[in-house]
Amino acid sequence: MKTTLLFRSDNRIRRLSTGLVLLLIAPVLPGCITTRVATESDCDTPANVTYTQKTITAFFWGLKQPTDIKPPCDQRSNHLNGVTVKSTFAHYLLSTVTLGIVNKRQVTWCCAPYVPKTDSI
Amino acid sequence: MRLPNGLQQLVVSEVTNRHENFTQPLTAGASFKLTIPSGLPDSKSEYRQTTANFQWLIKHAIDNKIRLRAIGKNWSFAKVGVTNGGMVDTDALMQTFAIRNTSVAPAYLAAGQSADNLFFTECGTTVHILEQLLEARNKSIRASGASNGQTIAGATATGTHGAAFDYGAVHDAIVGLHIVCGPNKHVWLERQSYPVAGKPFTDLLAVTEVIRDDDLFNAAVVSFGSFGFVHGIMLETDDLFWLKSYSAKSVAYTDGLKKAMTDCDFSGIATILRLPAATADAKPYHFQLIVNPHQFDPSGADATRGPFVRILYKHRTKPIAAAPPPPKPGFIYGDDTMGLIQTLLDRLTPRKLVPALVNALYPQALEDTDGWVGTMRDFFGNTNVRGKASSAAIGIDSNDSPRVLEEIIAMNAQSAFPGVMGLRWVKRTPATLGFTRFPITCVLELDGVESSLTRQFLQRIWTRLETLDIPYTQHWGKVNFNLDGDRVRRQYGNKAVDDWIVARQHLLDAPTRAVFTNEFMERCGLDKELILDEPIA
Numbered sequence A: 001m002k003t004t005l006l007f008r009s010d011n012r013i014r015r016l017s018t019g020l021v022l023l024l025i026a027p028v029l030p031g032c033i034t035t036r037v038a039t040e041s042d043c044d045t046p047a048n049v050t051y052t053q054k055t056i057t058a059f060f061w062g063l064k065q066p067t068d069i070k071p072p073c074d075q076r077s078n079h080l081n082g083v084t085v086k087s088t089f090a091h092y093l094l095s096t097v098t099l100g101i102v103n104k105r106q107v108t109w110c111c112a113p114y115v116p117k118t119d120s121i
Numbered sequence B: 001m002r003l004p005n006g007l008q009q010l011v012v013s014e015v016t017n018r019h020e021n022f023t024q025p026l027t028a029g030a031s032f033k034l035t036i037p038s039g040l041p042d043s044k045s046e047y048r049q050t051t052a053n054f055q056w057l058i059k060h061a062i063d064n065k066i067r068l069r070a071i072g073k074n075w076s077f078a079k080v081g082v083t084n085g086g087m088v089d090t091d092a093l094m095q096t097f098a099i100r101n102t103s104v105a106p107a108y109l110a111a112g113q114s115a116d117n118l119f120f121t122e123c124g125t126t127v128h129i130l131e132q133l134l135e136a137r138n139k140s141i142r143a144s145g146a147s148n149g150q151t152i153a154g155a156t157a158t159g160t161h162g163a164a165f166d167y168g169a170v171h172d173a174i175v176g177l178h179i180v181c182g183p184n185k186h187v188w189l190e191r192q193s194y195p196v197a198g199k200p201f202t203d204l205l206a207v208t209e210v211i212r213d214d215d216l217f218n219a220a221v222v223s224f225g226s227f228g229f230v231h232g233i234m235l236e237t238d239d240l241f242w243l244k245s246y247s248a249k250s251v252a253y254t255d256g257l258k259k260a261m262t263d264c265d266f267s268g269i270a271t272i273l274r275l276p277a278a279t280a281d282a283k284p285y286h287f288q289l290i291v292n293p294h295q296f297d298p299s300g301a302d303a304t305r306g307p308f309v310r311i312l313y314k315h316r317t318k319p320i321a322a323a324p325p326p327p328k329p330g331f332i333y334g335d336d337t338m339g340l341i342q343t344l345l346d347r348l349t350p351r352k353l354v355p356a357l358v359n360a361l362y363p364q365a366l367e368d369t370d371g372w373v374g375t376m377r378d379f380f381g382n383t384n385v386r387g388k389a390s391s392a393a394i395g396i397d398s399n400d401s402p403r404v405l406e407e408i409i410a411m412n413a414q415s416a417f418p419g420v421m422g423l424r425w426v427k428r429t430p431a432t433l434g435f436t437r438f439p440i441t442c443v444l445e446l447d448g449v450e451s452s453l454t455r456q457f458l459q460r461i462w463t464r465l466e467t468l469d470i471p472y473t474q475h476w477g478k479v480n481f482n483l484d485g486d487r488v489r490r491q492y493g494n495k496a497v498d499d500w501i502v503a504r505q506h507l508l509d510a511p512t513r514a515v516f517t518n519e520f521m522e523r524c525g526l527d528k529e530l531i532l533d534e535p536i537a
Helices: A002-028 A089-097 B043-064 B106-110 B127-136 B152-157 B199-205 B214-220 B255-263 B267-273 B337-348 B351-365 B398-414 B452-467 B485-492 B494-507 B510-515 B519-523
Strands: A033-038 A053-059 A080-087 A102-111 B007-009 B014-016 B023-025 B032-034 B068-071 B086-089 B096-098 B118-122 B174-182 B185-190 B209-212 B229-236 B242-248 B282-291 B308-315 B389-397 B419-427 B440-449
Touching: A089 A102, B007 B043, B032 B043, B043 B068, B043 B174, B043 B185, B043 B199, B043 B229, B043 B510, B118 B127, B127 B152, B152 B229, B174 B214, B185 B199, B185 B214, B214 B494, B242 B267, B242 B282, B255 B267, B255 B398, B267 B308, B351 B419, B389 B398, B389 B452, B398 B419, B398 B440, B398 B452, B440 B452, B485 B494
Parallel strands: B032 B086, B068 B086, B185 B209
Antiparallel strands: A033 A080, A053 A102, A080 A102, B007 B032, B014 B023, B096 B118, B118 B229, B174 B185, B174 B229, B242 B308, B282 B308, B282 B419, B389 B440, B419 B440
16 A cells, blocks of 8 residues: 555656656757758858748648748849748647647748859959 | 838847847847849949948938948857947848959059959858859969858958968958948058059949058958948959868877977877878968867877867869768757757756766767868858857967967866867968967867856956966957957057057048947947047048
């Protein structure tokens, strides 16, 4: 009997510890998965600027999708060099709490620089 | 607000730097992006329109009493290149021009130089793209940072040093600057002792003034964006050259290695690195050590606990060898890994775990480059550092480098540093506030995790150097939170600092200076006004 109680007590402590660890770790995991597609490292913007990123939302298990993002890259080259999709812990939490009704992702793009042909002076 | 061709207003209220160790608030509505203007007849007209756009921005900033700073790739670890006003994104400005003999100063040609080695580029061209363009012309830049993702203007503005011990830093290849330094003023600035541009060239830029002055040029070339908008840069390039690597993962810290550190004399380590004798076609160009402070034997007895050593030979003709191997496959640490380690270090303080952590990660920082052959672009390519990182760099006289290294190792034994060190050697720059100011400067970098533990360690090193009275400078674009007016003057001397301030007053009038003053300069006393002996021309 005592052994069972102790076993239950151990289990509770273990669950409590696991919960505490998760609670501690949760705030430090703002970006669990980052998927990056890059053809070249060069961009026509500085690193980490907010005007080349957008948070998109899909609703009802993907039945209602966000419209395509059309990054305003220079029309003379009109190419992307990179796209990063980031799923944060908050995004997973939101999906879980809403049972998949609301799904968010952060998309960052990097326009290829327009590099004109070298002229001469 | 109606904006000129090639200018866009940005919706941005803050900017976080590339390495995510600070966020700079910005004034709403004060930031802009410049692009190469469209619909104009030729590239020269586009260039001139961009100059006019820079002037428009200065006038707009003066009228609205806002501060502005051009931003490149946003790589600086310090707030040296940002302001609480607006940022001007110049990254799309990538026009480049080859130079004809008819466009250069006669004195340049008379000195035996060729216009073929000159290349004029807009400020936003990345070093990576510049290297591509130059290689296509069978040319090469002379020095670069460890990575090539910065814009050329950004790399030079903070004194990016490279590791060319008998040449110099990135900015030491600059021979002319086109600076927009007022709403009605944009100048061509070059050294009087080394004139480069001819009248056809400056006429095409339609500059309001041509200034040939060594002191002004040497001040402006490393001025972190505070001398106005650097629109165009004239670089002197080299014929395309190749580098061949001779490296060893662990070299005993012997007198031979110390001689290499103090004098760039590699005779004491030639056998272990299998260095060939220097020839007219091939000679040492780059010297680097990487030191894991947790696995270092300062006595030199244990050869397995020495630094990684790499020497690159510069070859005029391509040596017969394989191309660099492809990047390592597999996982790379995640964008947030550094942030996670920071949190663990700051909140949980597992100080005893630091050496184990560094020892586990250290092998990933090393590449077995022995025998590699490649161009500058191959060796100093894209960085793969992700997330919150910290990097500080000090410049010391190469003669002091063994002593400083040993001091840091001793300090690490008392309190572990969560990172590793890199040491590179660079020839002295003539730039007034260039931090590679010793005859041969050893640039000692401390790279690690952004954390309070790292900051405490850095502070202790800086304090220790001052206690020991060992002269040092600090990289403007790296972690340098202790810099203030007194320290800047101690590091560079009163004359250099005053000369730099006076040069800025010469080039910019008071309203324009206010636009290009930022909080970092105020902290370092570089915004001060000096009374000039003679009136500003």
